[in-house]
Amino acid sequence: MNKRPIKVLLAKAGMDNQNKEIRILARGLREQGGMEVIYSGLYCSLEEIAATALREAVDLVGLFVHNGSHLDLYPRLHELLAAQNAGYIPPVFGGGLIPERHRQELKAQGSATEIFGPGTSTGSIIAWINQVLAAGEGGELL
Amino acid sequence: MKELGQKVLAGDVRSASRLIRNLEDQIPGTHVAMQEIFTKTGNAHVIGITGAPGAGKSTLTDELVFSWRQRNKTVGVLAVDPTSPFTGGALLGDRIRMLRHAEDKGVFLRSLATRGSMGGISKAVGEGIHVMDAMGKDTIIVETVGVGQQEVEIINHAHTVIVVLVPGMGDEIQALKAGLMEIADIFIINKADRDGAASLYKEVTNMVHMSVTKGGWEIPVLLVESVQEPKKFAESVSAVCDKIEDHYRYLVDKNLLSERLRRKTAAEFNEALWAAILQPVLNDLDAGGEMEKMVDQLLKKETDPYTLAAEVAVRYKNKV
Structure with missing residues (x-):
């Protein structure tokens, strides 16, 4: 049997319209990574993002933040994803304009599994996704 | 696995979405x-929405969902987008136009990638419809990928097929005649405020x-x-809704x-037999490396x- 195709939700939340990065990543994950990518579009609420993750049964959620509200958004998203969980919480990754110490803080508190800094290549994000899912982070979907 | 079906019947979104994922991924045992x-x-009324890429299928679907919610009906949506034949990747973008229904408990919106199916929908569509039906959705909308002439598997x-056309196709109407143009129960001429809508209307009506x-x-x-004037747009889509219900x-009434x-049941049985x-x-042939040898x-x-296939058929006749 073929390997399960990876399904990723890429999301933007709130008043944050910097979307070039996420669109490039969406294309990269699709073209280089062979993944199924759902892009939420701009100005979503975290509730909408969580509801979409649930209904689409995605493996991972990527949230990208460029408006400085990352310290609020990631923990809240993680909370919402965990609240609707029944066995599987999709790991959250992200990026954007987030200072290194905040990246570490968010990872340490567990609200994001990985946050990539500026200049990260699409290839390394793909490699990371494959590695995380192979390691069974977040539990088994079935 | 056993309880998954029960939870779906109880309308549980999480179980339904996981079940559809397993069906898509063809996980063994999902048939339980x-x-x-x-x-x-x-019990559900299944509506197919098809048409060329960019005809406005997603935006129409979004408004149709709204109309049915106004009429207190629950709705399931399966929105299909194409899978790349080269990498297997897909960008599922139909949801963007339907974001306002994301949290509505009466709406279950799900994207599917074609994963190599050629008919304009994905193989999991048939089963996805059953899952949403089992959840108790009154109406299920299947939005196909942007299609050409021959992707008519919908x-x-x-039960009701809607073909969405837009002005600017002009002469191509003739060419489209066989295939896509034959399957419509309802035609929608979308973006009808654009040039060419009147002549398109005339051509389609004549046809x-x-x-x-x-x-x-x-x-x-x-x-x-x-579409820029929400109230007018809502009214015209509500009229579409009426026609769909008429159909x-x-x-x-006609027992059709x-x-x-x-037709659907026969096709499904066919698939199940195949599986x-x-x-x-x-x-078995793959696992033993025999397939490679035969190729x-x-x-x-x-x-x-033909000879090889006949040999294989004889060999496995009493085994499966």
């Missing part, structure tokens, strides 16, 4: 849940009048315009629904596919 729900399905799944009527149903040609009533269901009979044989033999022209 399907066995549980199958006999409980058959007719095997939908509809010339075609053999399907047992008395006069195929309506509806104009939808003014359903017509199917029920069973005919369409029969139960041919798939194990293929897996080699064929490449070297040592034998022909």
